[in-house]
Amino acid sequence: MHKITRTDAASSVVGLSDVHKSFGALKVLNGVSFEVNRGEVLVLIGRSGSGKSTALRCIDRFETIDSGEIVVCGHRVSDPKLDLRALRQDVGIVFQSYNLFPHLTIEENITLAPCSVKGISKAQAKEQARRVLAQVGLEDKLHQYPEQLSGGQQQRAAIARSLAMQPKVMLFDEVTSALDPELTGEVLKVIEALAADGMTMVMVTHEMGFAKGIANRVVFMHHGKVHETGPAAILTSPATPELAQFVGAGL
Amino acid sequence: MGGSLNANHLMFLGYGALWTIGLSLIGLLGGGIAGFIVALCRISPSRIVRLLSAGYVQLIQGTPLLVIMFLTYFGLPALGVTVSPLMAAGASLTIFVSAYLGEIWRGCFESVPKPQWEAAEGLALSRSQRMMKVILPQAIRIATPPTVGFMVQIIKNTSLASVVGFVELARSGQIINNSLFEPFLIYTIIAVIYFALCYPLSRFSHRLEMRGGPARIELEAA
Ligand SMILES: Nc1ncnc2c1ncn2[C@@H]1O[C@H](COP(=O)(O)OP(=O)(O)O)[C@@H](O)[C@H]1O
Ligand SMILES: [Mg+2]
Numbered sequence: 072m073h074k075i076t077r078t079d080a081a082s083s084v085v086g087l088s089d090v091h092k093s094f095g096a097l098k099v100l101n102g103v104s105f106e107v108n109r110g111e112v113l114v115l116i117g118r119s120g121s122g123k124s125t126a127l128r129c130i131d132r133f134e135t136i137d138s139g140e141i142v143v144c145g146h147r148v149s150d151p152k153l154d155l156r157a158l159r160q161d162v163g164i165v166f167q168s169y170n171l172f173p174h175l176t177i178e179e180n181i182t183l184a185p186c187s188v189k190g191i192s193k194a195q196a197k198e199q200a201r202r203v204l205a206q207v208g209l210e211d212k213l214h215q216y217p218e219q220l221s222g223g224q225q226q227r228a229a230i231a232r233s234l235a236m237q238p239k240v241m242l243f244d245e246v247t248s249a250l251d252p253e254l255t256g257e258v259l260k261v262i263e264a265l266a267a268d269g270m271t272m273v274m275v276t277h278e279m280g281f282a283k284g285i286a287n288r289v290v291f292m293h294h295g296k297v298h299e300t301g302p303a304a305i306l307t308s309p310a311t312p313e314l315a316q317f318v319g320a321g322l
Numbered sequence: 323m324g325g326s327l328n329a330n331h332l333m334f335l336g337y338g339a340l341w342t343i344g345l346s347l348i349g350l351l352g353g354g355i356a357g358f359i360v361a362l363c364r365i366s367p368s369r370i371v372r373l374l375s376a377g378y379v380q381l382i383q384g385t386p387l388l389v390i391m392f393l394t395y396f397g398l399p400a401l402g403v404t405v406s407p408l409m410a411a412g413a414s415l416t417i418f419v420s421a422y423l424g425e426i427w428r429g430c431f432e433s434v435p436k437p438q439w440e441a442a443e444g445l446a447l448s449r450s451q452r453m454m455k456v457i458l459p460q461a462i463r464i465a466t467p468p469t470v471g472f473m474v475q476i477i478k479n480t481s482l483a484s485v486v487g488f489v490e491l492a493r494s495g496q497i498i499n500n501s502l503f504e505p506f507l508i509y510t511i512i513a514v515i516y517f518a519l520c521y522p523l524s525r526f527s528h529r530l531e532m533r534g535g536p537a538r539i540e541l542e543a544a
Contacts, residue, residue, distance in 0.1 A: 131444060159446035170441035174459045183455060184445035229441075236445060 082109040083142070084240045084271045085130055090139035092125060099125045101295035102139070107240070107273055107288075112266050114282045114303075115275045117292035118317065123275040126292070127242050130273065131164050144239045160188065163233030164242040167249050169225040171217035171232070177204070178213045181232045188236070196235075203231040207261045223254030227261050234265075241265065243274035279306060279318060291317065327507065331498050338494025339515050345480040345490055348412040350473060353419020360424025365431050367449075375424070382421035387482050390414040395486035411483035411490075419476055426472060430465040431457060471527035474520045481516075491515060 085107040092100035099122045107113045115123045128134045129141060132148050132155060141148040144161040171180050181203060182196035191199075204210045207227035209220075217225055226246055233241060243262065247255040259281050266272060266285050276282055282289065286303040291314045299305060299314045309315040363375035382390070395410035405413070434457050442452040484493035495512040499505050 133440060133443070156446045156448065159444060162444075164444045166437060166441070168437050170437045172438065172441070172456055172460075174463070184447060187448075187451045187455065188446045232445070 083107070084109050084111075084144055085113075085273060086140075086142045087126070087130070088140050090126070090129060090141060091137045092122075092129060092134060093137055099295050100129070100136070103292070103295070103297055104139075105288075105290050105297060105300065107271060109271050110269045111287040112272045112274070112285050113288045113290060114286040115273065115290050115292060116277075116279075116282065116317070117298075121292040122295045123292050124244050127164075127244050127273060127275055130242060131162050132158060133164075156188070160236060161239045162242060163236060163238035163240070165226070165229050165233055165244070165246050167245045169217075169222070169229040169249075171225055171229055173217050176214050176216055177209070177220070177228050177231075180217070180228065181235045184232070185235050199235055200231075203234045204228070206234065206264070207231045208257070221254060222250045223257045226250065226258050230258075230261055230265075240271040240273065243272065243276070245275050245277065247276070247278060282306060293317075325502065327498075327502060327504065331502070334494050334498060335491070335511065335515070338489060338491040339519070341489060341494075342477065342480050342491040342516075343519070345408075345411055345415065345483060345488070346473070346477045349415030349419045349476045349480065352412065352416030353423055353476070356416055356420030357423030357427060360420050361427035361431060362453075364424060364428040379421045379425055382417060383425070387414065387418045387479055388485060390417055391482055391486050407483070407486045407488035410486045411480070411488045415476065415480065415483075418479065419472075422472060422475070423469065426468050427461070427465055430461040430468075433464055434460045467527050467531040470523055470530060474523050474527075477519050477523075478516065 083106055087106075088104045090100050090103045091098075103122070103126055105113065115126065117123050125134060129136050130143055130148065132153065136149055139149070143158060146153060146158045146161070148158060171177070172183070175183065178197065178200050181200040182193070185191050185196045185199060186193060200213065201210060204213060207230055209224060209227055209231065212220060212224065212228065217228070220228060226249075230241075230246075246262075247258050250258065255278070259278065262272070262274070263285060283303045283306050286306075289301060289303055289305055290297050291299040291305070291309075291311075293299075293313050299309065299311045301310075305314065306318055309318060360375055360379065363371050364379070366372050366375070391410060391414045394405060394414050395407065398405050398410075438456060438460065439452065442456040447456070480490055481492035483490055484496065487493075489497070491512060495508050499508045502508065
């Protein structure tokens, strides 16, 4: 199913070209371009404040861009006539703070969007909830409320909630940064399994070891620009002194 | 000088108290429905709707309820619309309550943490689905203590309906006093009845707040 070759011209899932974005006088993205093909994992790294979250949020149109172009699964994100809900059905996004809905059980959290947005039946949605929860190793938490789960479990449940919408690409923004180190591993394992399954992903992470193992491509952001990009190998042999300093500090 | 307080007087007061409760319920229901719409308008994506509703709230909050009562009871007939005291009082309270509850509830909507709104957006839920299924259930939890607390204000403010000839608790006390002339006794009874209506609500609101407090903090931290 996922045997699509990387050279396939039509396989681009996310494409940014010359994206500029400012918050008031603060220039956050200063001509950012990168491309993610189907089945690829792109890891965004860089210092805090370098614009990683903003780039990710622009992909799902949580921020609008000033100039440039973003195309995601055929949607022209920068087009004012964009069908926002169609875009968001194709894109799953998971944030650092898990943002499960506290008044709903895990099952209700997961079935809400498939039932409301895709109009599938309750029974079908529950079946699917069981499946995605099994995928993240939480099939026994179906009827619990978010507050009854540990941080790592909540984050896995949030990933499952996104997966239930069957997105074509997943965006992860520092999804383990709020977790204790011993809970980080269980979440990273889930993401690894997703990658092995062929899910297209763009992720921001500070876990350099993890990035090396999972990235098909690394984008190093610096002052709102793609300062260096390449395969995971650039993390061990960086070409620019800035990336060298960054990975040196990160290890 | 017209005899002493008897059972008939007390029944009359009881009747007035029932009207105070009735009018409060009308204000709560009418003002609640209108206030909900005001709150939705205050957080509307449309700038013009936000401005208009903010103007409405400012206007009503800047006008004494007494003046609103006069306007509906004496002003509308001047325009050719006759209104009964009950209609005038009910409409005035509805308008008054809608502005205050609208503002209280807007604050409650906005205190649902922003990441919750974004998570709902990210799941491709429509605006009404986000409001009904994600934001509203959390906002209701936050809104319950201040809303119950505001009911005390509604009850006390119904006493102003006496100016348009509506016989509620305060007005019925006045009427009895006009014949008995025992102001201290009668207004003490009136005060006790108001207290009996309001105090349980204040206590209830306070208890809800104590219970809701920790949960709310948790919510914000998430
Ligand atoms: N909504 C916003 N309004 C104003 N400034 C913002 C906003 N979001 C982010 N910023 C600023 O933009 C810069 C880049 O932020 P961000 O993209 O979050 O960086 P990163 O994720 O790499 O740490 C920071 O200086 C941040 O303070
Ligand atoms: Mg960030």
